[in-house]
Amino acid sequence: MVDALPLRIFLASPGDLPGEREVIRTCVEEHNARSGGGSNVTYEVVGWERVRGTARRPQEAINELIGESHFLVALFKGSWGSESGSPWGYTSGSEEELFTGLLELGRAEQPMRDVWVAFLDHPSPAEQIVKLREQMSRHHAVMYESIADIRELKAKLTERLEAWEALAGSKVHRHVDLMPSSGKDVLRAANLRLRGEKLVDLGQAEAGRAALQEAAVLGGPAEQLAYARSLARHGELDDAYIATQRAIDHFISGASHLNSPLAAEAFAAQAGVLRRQGRDVDAIGRLEQAVTLLNEDDAYAQKVRCRILDDLGLAHQKIGDLDSARRTFQESLDSRRGLRNGLDVCQSLVNLARLEVRVGNLETAASYADEVVMNLRGTPPTALHANAEVLAAQVLLRQGRPDEGMPHAERALSLNRQIASRRGEAISLLLLAQCCRAAGRGREAEEYARACLEVNRAMGNEKGEQRAQWIIDQLDQ
Template sequence: MTDSVPLRIFLASPGDLGEERAIVESCVKEYSARSNGENSENFEVVGWEQVRGTARRPQEAINELIHESHFLIVLFKELWGSEPGSPWGYTSGTEEELFTGLLELGQADQPMRDVWVAFVKHPSPAPQVVALQSQMAQSHSVMYESIVNSRDLKDKLTKRLEGWSESAEFKAPRNIDLLSSSGKDVLKAARLRLKGEKLIELGQTSAGRDALKEAAILGGPVEQLAYAKFLTRQGDLEEASALTETAIGHFISDTFPLYSPLAAEAFADKAGILRRQGRDVDAIGRLEHALTLLHEHDPYTENARCRILDFLGHAYRKTGKLILAREYFQKAFDYRQKTEKDLEKFQSLINLARIELEDDNVEVADEYMDQVIEGLQQTPPTALHANGHALAAEIRLRQGRASEGISYAQRALSLNRQLSNKYGEAISLYILAECYREAGKESEAKKYAHECLELNQLMENEFGSQQAQGVIDRLGIQ
């Protein structure tokens, strides 16, 4: 047995499989005991019993256990299961658990490695159980087992554990085509969203946009908000606002729970658009109310809370209230540091560095940025890297080291263009123009200032246009 933490198996089933659940748990314990001292993995079984009381929809808390699991076992016999109140249209809690696991299976950064479905023999299974098994058989989308008795379940599960033990070290993402009982193609929508986001990271903006748009058409608020965020970065605020309102409509109509991280993020995204429009005071009110939708303290909720705290910090910074901005940024940083979320922690350090820079504490800002630049070196480039390099260039500019700031600004510009972040690109162009101007290279400064002005005018960003025009005026050029 290895010294690592046991691999987690989530066991999903309707309420008529109490005997089979006990067999699964016993079989897994026996397998782990027999593997003691051998080069084999250890497993543990978890299920809905491990979920603590929550003010949210109970199934959401159950789904979080699946997010943390390495394998999923789904058993059906006679019953389909009870209605979970699912906004995605799932008609049983077990169905939602199955699809949650399949979604996790397709994501490279999630621990889910395999999903095993078994249908236990019964003379009259529910129509939904028959329909699911028939769909799997006809489409060959998911391999499943037919179980005739207790011995058969134990034998087949033992073989499955042996296979999982041999391949447990590796994760090979797999995308499954399977329709839910409501007919919604939730797996395809999620797959298109993830594909679109990855394509944009790789610089394939057009293909990524098409995938995100199709995901928004097929999916729900998660996919709609993903596409709206892309449109916001592109400067298409009108379409982004309309799509965000569509997502918000799900919560207003009670299709999705209002007091939830997803709802809070939807309202926060709307506030983010208001900020882009220069309406920071309006955004602050929306963001403060969005925080009241978060009642839990699980990781998903805290991530949403930190993101809203970041938004509030930026809004207060823009309105000149640096003390409040620092307070909100610090709250987000304290949580991220406590939970060792490195990438998110670097975002907080960038935010705090901006406050120190605006408060003329340039050296403190520089110390923060040194941590960020060093820490991000070992991670794939993201918008966070672009933000970090842009701020590093600003700091060099304030230190009278404009020539050193040029390389940072160029890196930020390149990353923002790769990620198709028009707002980030405009900011990078402005900083680059200022660095070249301070370095005495007026022709380069003129070039980037005019590019910055044109891009901001295209996005109808009045503040950005004024900044670019200011550089041009200081250069005394047309």
């Protein structure tokens, strides 16, 4: 039997607790040794020491490590810690780490399962520590403990480690309301953004948009960009442009590092609005600017860079510069192969396949599509899985093989329903209607087209309604 990988505990604390940090590590090692044969659950402790040098704000790299962790332990005693240069209203690195863990706890797709705060006894703790403890005692008593000495710290941590074993297999995401020392309600803003994005995916466009708008007022660039995407989907492109400019201005003003992934994503988001406005040449300029903001030696920045290269390739494709589009897509693919990220490699293959469909190289497109579908089989369903099945069905339909395309379209429909993507569901239904119509199965084609019409109507997607209605009209002739 292969042992399971250890669950990762991120250890957050100000700099006045080196001894207590070592106690935490020793306690975890002792727990792992005791658990030896009786449990398959072990832990590893990580902290800021794990992060290598980076051209970005150092805390950003630490936050990414928290995003890969299953649990977070935060220790506070006398000192609050030093400022981290955060634009989000955090006044110390430890505070930012704690709140990053709480944000991760509220995201269903992230591994963070629990956060535990230990307040160690001190005659005169910093005012921020006192206020944080008072907040938690009123609203989140189960998430913290008061610790008298090292012996009690070890005992309380051991109890947590034993309780956490029950959380090893699955996660129940939780949204926590807690105010940072600055008074900026960053948790509420982030949770509103996540809720709004989910509501939009579920087809509840107006409710989702309202949540995203409130998040943009409370939050920072991430929330402003999410709201901008919502506005763009509704065709309110001028307002969407303004929202992206607010996010860009945040970085230009020096409130946050300009050479950072989030700043690059702000420029890329504005490029997306420009593309919707038909200003593809301007969009290409913004995307090329965005790429220059990213550090090529940073793995996360490279992931963002590849996503921007995807958009740049699509913009080149839109203006008919297919050679530049192919070069850009290929550059993204080569980078992703180097990063060994299978899902992202599949996204690049999808982009290249669609380009080959456009130029009529259907055999090449089919080979890309087959590779993507095969590589994704057996992995947890995502929008990429559904897109790959849609692509395979579209290629087969263009090759005059609609019957062979239908199973792919059916899988796409099932996947989109599984991940609650109403837009993807509408696309899959339209594709099924097209395949059935081409295969001479008129009754089924009409059923799928009418279902597509209803989904688009519920989302307020007029173009989607028109495409579905066109098929119905053609079938009536």
